[in-house]
Structure formats: structure tokens, C-alpha cells
Amino acid sequence: MKPSITIKPARDNIRNRRREARKAERAEKENKSREERKAEILEKGGLAAVRGEKAAELAVAHEKTEIDNNSGGDAMFKVVNHAHQRNPKKKW
Numbered sequence: 689m690k691p692s693i694t695i696k697p698a699r700d701n702i703r704n705r706r707r708e709a710r711k712a713e714r715a716e717k718e719n720k721s722r723e724e725r726k727a728e729i730l731e732k733g734g735l736a737a738v739r740g741e742k743a744a745e746l747a748v749a750h751e752k753t754e755i756d757n758n759s760g761g762d763a764m765f766k767v768v769n770h771a772h773q774r775n776p777k778k779k780w
Contacts, residue, residue: 732738 729735729738732741
């Protein structure tokens, strides 16, 4: 006896409709945020002005704080004791 397979097209249509609705919602949000960004850029004086602001922000040097001055140095220069270097009498 052959096993009968039932196809439920309505369920697939519901899934597709939900997927399409989510896709449309995402696209709408994206378009709205794109328009807001575009308006913000134009308000600041165009793309060149925004790039100039970013370049000015990046050019400012990082000011060292007390924590930076008192720290032992960068992680790049930190001395790491590997397993073959450690004293076997000492605990980890």
C-alpha cells in the first residue's frame, strides 16, 4: 500500500505572505533611515563637510589618563611565561 502524502498549499501561502510582509517592513525601515541620513548630511553641508568632521576627529591625539600612565604597558610587550618557562615548584 502506498503512503498518501497530503499537500497543504494554504500553509505555504501563509508563510510566504508573512515572509513578504517582513521583507517589505524591513525595506520600509531601511528607506526611512536612508532618507533621515541623507537629510542629516545635507543639513551639515554635504558629504565633504561630514568627511572633514570625521578627519578632524581622527586627527585629535588620544590623551593619556592616569590609568594609562600607571599601567604596565601594552599587551603587545607583556612578558608571557609559557609552560616550559615556568618554575615547576611554583603553583600556577
